[in-house]
Each structure stands twice: as C-alpha cells, then as structure tokens.
Amino acid sequence: MGEPLRSITIVGGGSAGWLAAAFLNRFGKAKDAKQGPEITLIESPNIPIIGVGEASLPGMVMLLHQLGISESEFFKQTDATFKVAAHFINWHHDEKGQPAEFLNILNAPPSIDGRQIADYFVSFDSARATASAGMSYVRTFSPVVEIVRGNLAPRRPGQPDFTGEVGYTYHFDATKLAAMLKDVATSRGVKHILDDVDNVNLDERGFVKSLSLRGRGEHPVDLVIDCTGFRGSILQQALGEPFESYADYLLNDRAAVVQIPHKDPRVIAPTTRATGFSAGWNFNIPLTTRVGTGYVFSSKFISDDKAIEELLAYYGDQAKGCEPRIIPIKTGRVRKAWVKNCVALGLSSGFIEPLEATAIFMSDVGVRWLYHFMPTRDFEPELAAGYNRQISRLYEEVRNFVQLHYHLNNRQDSAYWKAAREDVKLSDRFRENLEIWRNTTPQDIDLDSTVLFGAPVYSLVLLAKGFYKDARLATASSLSRSAYERYRNEVHDARPNQLKGLIGQAEFLKNGGKAVGGLLGGGRGVDLPSLGPTSTQIRLPAQPQSRGPAKRR
Numbered sequence: 001m002g003e004p005l006r007s008i009t010i011v012g013g014g015s016a017g018w019l020a021a022a023f024l025n026r027f028g029k030a031k032d033a034k035q036g037p038e039i040t041l042i043e044s045p046n047i048p049i050i051g052v053g054e055a056s057l058p059g060m061v062m063l064l065h066q067l068g069i070s071e072s073e074f075f076k077q078t079d080a081t082f083k084v085a086a087h088f089i090n091w092h093h094d095e096k097g098q099p100a101e102f103l104n105i106l107n108a109p110p111s112i113d114g115r116q117i118a119d120y121f122v123s124f125d126s127a128r129a130t131a132s133a134g135m136s137y138v139r140t141f142s143p144v145v146e147i148v149r150g151n152l153a154p155r156r157p158g159q160p161d162f163t164g165e166v167g168y169t170y171h172f173d174a175t176k177l178a179a180m181l182k183d184v185a186t187s188r189g190v191k192h193i194l195d196d197v198d199n200v201n202l203d204e205r206g207f208v209k210s211l212s213l214r215g216r217g218e219h220p221v222d223l224v225i226d227c228t229g230f231r232g233s234i235l236q237q238a239l240g241e242p243f244e245s246y247a248d249y250l251l252n253d254r255a256a257v258v259q260i261p262h263k264d265p266r267v268i269a270p271t272t273r274a275t276g277f278s279a280g281w282n283f284n285i286p287l288t289t290r291v292g293t294g295y296v297f298s299s300k301f302i303s304d305d306k307a308i309e310e311l312l313a314y315y316g317d318q319a320k321g322c323e324p325r326i327i328p329i330k331t332g333r334v335r336k337a338w339v340k341n342c343v344a345l346g347l348s349s350g351f352i353e354p355l356e357a358t359a360i361f362m363s364d365v366g367v368r369w370l371y372h373f374m375p376t377r378d379f380e381p382e383l384a385a386g387y388n389r390q391i392s393r394l395y396e397e398v399r400n401f402v403q404l405h406y407h408l409n410n411r412q413d414s415a416y417w418k419a420a421r422e423d424v425k426l427s428d429r430f431r432e433n434l435e436i437w438r439n440t441t442p443q444d445i446d447l448d449s450t451v452l453f454g455a456p457v458y459s460l461v462l463l464a465k466g467f468y469k470d471a472r473l474a475t476a477s478s479l480s481r482s483a484y485e486r487y488r489n490e491v492h493d494a495r496p497n498q499l500k501g502l503i504g505q506a507e508f509l510k511n512g513g514k515a516v517g518g519l520l521g522g523g524r525g526v527d528l529p530s531l532g533p534t535s536t537q538i539r540l541p542a543q544p545q546s547r548g549p550a551k552r553r
Ligand SMILES: Cc1cc2nc3c(=O)[nH]c(=O)nc-3n(C[C@H](O)[C@H](O)[C@H](O)COP(=O)(O)OP(=O)(O)OC[C@H]3O[C@@H](n4cnc5c(N)ncnc54)[C@H](O)[C@@H]3O)c2cc1C
Pocket: 011, 012, 013, 014, 015, 016, 017, 042, 043, 044, 045, 046, 047, 048, 049, 050, 051, 052, 053, 054, 055, 056, 174, 195, 196, 197, 198, 227, 228, 229, 230, 231, 233, 255, 257, 294, 327, 329, 345, 346, 347, 348, 354, 357, 358, 359, 360, 361
C-alpha cells in the first residue's frame, strides 16, 4: 500500500464540484483535521456555472441528511419544493388519440406473495391496463396521485425533517444549491480558490503534476477531480480521454431554458412536469419563488428560433417578457471517468439528458464510489478499473431507461416522435428485454445494473404506455385473485388516513414546514377516498453507502 493522499484538488464550482467537496470533507477525512487529505476547490471567476439542474432524485434527501443539513434550512436557502413524482404528459396518446399522462413515482410498490403488484394489475385489472393506465396503476398502491391532484406537500406540518407519507425529493435553485454546498464545505475546512486553471502540467508518466493558475501560479496536485462542466478541461482536454457520444441513442442536443413567474404562487405542484412538445419535451420545475422551464429538443427537427417560439407560446402570458437562452447539450460519457490521477465528475464525465433528473444523482453516486475506491498516492490501477466499470454500467443503465420513454411512444403527429421511436440505436440487451417483457413483467435479473432504475419502475412505465394491454402473463395462473382483492381493500381503507393532515405545498413551505398551531393532524388537509399502500418513510442510513444513495425502487 502506498502513502495516503496528501491533497485532493477539485476544479469547478458547480453543483458537482461543491457536492464532491462537501461529501469528501465530511466522509473522506477523520474528524481530527490533522488527518486526511487537504481538500481545495478551484473555481474560475470568469466562467459561470451552467445554472440549470433543478430537479433531483431521492439520493438528495440522503445527501442532505448525511451532510447534517437541516431540511427546513435547505428549503429556505435554495427556494426548494418537494417533488413526489415526474409527471409525464403527452409522451404517448391514449386509445382516442388524446395525450395520455402518468406519474413516475419515487416509491417501489409492495409485492404480494413475492410477485409485483404489476403482475396482479395486468392479470386481474386488464380492462385498466390500457394506454391510460398510468394513473390507475399508481392509485392501486400509492396515494401519490391524490397528493399530486391536490398539489399537497407529502409531509404534515410539524412532522420531523426527512419523513414523508410517500417517498420524495426536491426541486431547488441550482445556483443557490451550489452556494449552500459551498458554505457547508468551506465552513468545515475546504479551501476555496477563485482563479482560472490556464494549464494542466503533466509529469513523464502522463499524470497531472500541477495546475497553472492565472493569478496564483503553480498549484501542485495529488488527486485532481475535474468538475469543469461540458468543457471537460482536464480529463478530456489535457489528458485526451475520448468522449463516447450517445447521439445515435438519443436525439436531443439542445435546450431553450427560461425562468418564469408562477401562474398562481398559492398553488405549487409537487412534481416535475415533463410535457411532450413537437420536437422534444418541456420541463416545468416549480420553486417557491419561480418556475424553471425549458424545451429540450433535437436540432434536426426544429430550429432554435422555432423552439423558443413554441416554448413561449405554450406559456403565453406567464412567460411574457422572458427571454430563453439556448444551451447546447452533449450526450454521452467519457470512455473512462478515472484516468491516472484524475477523476471526472458531473457534466465533465458525461450527460444523458435532463429527463428523469439523473445528472446530480450521478455526481452524488460518483463521489460515493470514489470514496469507496479511494486510492493512495500509488493510484492503484485496479481501483480506477473498478470505478470505471461501475460508472460505465451506471451510464448505460440510465441511458437505457431514458430511451424506454422515447422508444415506447406511439405518437403519430410529428416526425420527431416517429424518429424517437424508430430511428435510434438500442442496445442488444434493451431489445432482448422488450421481447422478454412481452411475456412476463420485468425483474431485476433482466437488467445489467439497477443502481437507480430497477424492475418496478420499468413495469410502471410499460404499464403506463399500454404495453400490457390485452396481455396474458404465463404466471397469471399462479396469482391469487383473492389475495389481490384483499390487498386492494386494505389499501382502500388506509388511504384516507394517509392523506389526512396533508396540506397544500405552497402553504406548507410558506411556514417553512414547521409545526403551526391548529394545522397538525387536521387543518385544511384533504380527505380523499380510495386506494394506497402502507406509508413509506424514507430510510436514512447513518453512514454513507459505498453502493450509492437510495435506490429509486
Ligand atoms: C437543460 C438542462 C437541464 C438539466 N436539468 C437537470 C435536472 O433537472 N436535474 C439534474 O440532476 N441535472 C440536470 N441537468 C444537469 C445539471 O445541470 C448538472 O449536472 C449540474 O449542474 C452539474 O454541473 P457541473 O457542476 O458539472 O458543471 P457547471 O455547473 O458547468 O460548473 C463548471 C464549473 O467549472 C468551472 N471551470 C470550468 N473551466 C475552468 C477552468 N479552466 N478553471 C477553473 N474553473 C473552471 C466553472 O467556473 C464552473 O464553476 C441539466 C442540464 C441541462 C443542460
């Protein structure tokens, strides 16, 4: 074993850089400040952060908890809101040719006798397993549909931080998130240098020896983490690591983004809305103070000007006077995220596309895996190989799942949607799985990697898209109809209690989520009838997991 690292240098002060700094400072060193590597973050005063990336996955809940950040403080500092689902609208059409909708929620459904609820739904609720099944399937086991319809917060006023009736995560202001993580990291000892890295100096082995800073001169490095965004200044540019494009798999290569006021600030949806447009899709991310929105599109099918026109027309008066900016999107990943003594994190390591809000999560996972594979000053190649293998699998996992949304669309109204369905490359495993799933519902063993997207969420999307319409599963005869009915009755009886005391998210956040006289356990909570699972608390491990944050399902 070689000598321990003396220093870790992070270049880039976007959410990836500050997340890495805060995490490694918290877990990568002993409490005794004399031990462990010195952590420095260098950030250009001239190159702004990308400033988008405002929806997250449940790993963010665990991250805040592990960094010891209070949830109410986080809401206050980043204008954050709850997200209980991604709400897909117009990604496919129902039997009448009308835009269909579904919710991709953050809890795994329970199983009955070891089989997914999806199997029972397909077998015994086949009349409902149509192209508009998205909502009815989720209702079978979760109160999220009612929470979304009521624009409710998933937690009652006065309940402790990080607990909820259903799984949730957050939307936040990306710039404020980076600033908050910066305060956390610097207040706990991370050194911050505002300067430009003008040159990356390599030694005779091709390792990064030092960085030439415009103002401060030479900065020697041990381990360097490249968080320089799409530029990829160190790993891609200086070390020459090739970028493997996913352009053949995913059509979108640009986004028109803009921040707009709320239509009605008294109503804040607890969802990221993803609405199919003519040549891509629109994200709608509500914060307490504004809405972040954008049109993610393919330049092969629409020009920048036309995309901006479509986006602004969709929002009408709500976007009056707002000027969208265009962001080019490079989808794909570096061949190896860790080369010699340099690890790329965040956009410099790759990007799938904004759908499913996976990018910040992938930075989070990346830094957790780096913590697990942390090298000595010998930079053991086996550790880099292990890390690179996991990261490649994760990228492919996310790419495949994101492709599912596009490939299964049935829209006939635009050339873009036809191409998204028919003219993109699919991995062999993806094709094989679709054939398998014509006969049975997805299981984790079908998937090469399930860090984030396991079988239940595949089942949910397939069901929502009508994939199982008129299907007869071979396993149907082994399922107990009476057990399913018993389950549904229990769910039905439990649902009012699950919803009791939940209040509108706007009202909840106005009060910072704190207990307010008269609201606890009643107040203006909704009492909606119908179905749901036993309540799901978000489980929070006390220590970081080398496997990464909470699995989506
Ligand atoms: C349209 C769009 C929507 C998105 N939506 C989501 C979402 O909903 N959820 C999600 O998780 N992710 C989303 N993402 C991705 C998300 O924006 C990024 O993952 C996240 O912001 C992290 O960015 P970053 O820190 O890697 O890079 P950046 O924010 O670009 O930061 C780069 C940093 O590097 C510094 N830098 C660069 N070169 C140098 C140099 N030579 N010297 C010194 N410093 C340098 C810059 O100053 C800056 O501080 C979205 C991306 C796009 C394009």
